[in-house]
Amino acid sequence: MGLKYIGILGVLLEAKNNNFITNVKPIIDDMIAIAGFRISPRLYADILPRHPGT
Numbered sequence: 001m002g003l004k005y006i007g008i009l010g011v012l013l014e015a016k017n018n019n020f021i022t023n024v025k026p027i028i029d030d031m032i033a034i035a036g037f038r039i040s041p042r043l044y045a046d047i048l049p050r051h052p053g054t
Helices: 007-017 025-035 041-050
Strands: none
Touching: 007 025, 007 041, 025 041
């Protein structure tokens, strides 16, 4: 079918890149605090600097 898997973080970054959302960090922080989303500290620290304004 030509679908690629990108995960929820990839969806958030695509939404930011396409101007559907302005910041990714507050959403990720809410997902962690409210929904129990789990992300490694290394991935969390790695994603944000690579995408300025997240």
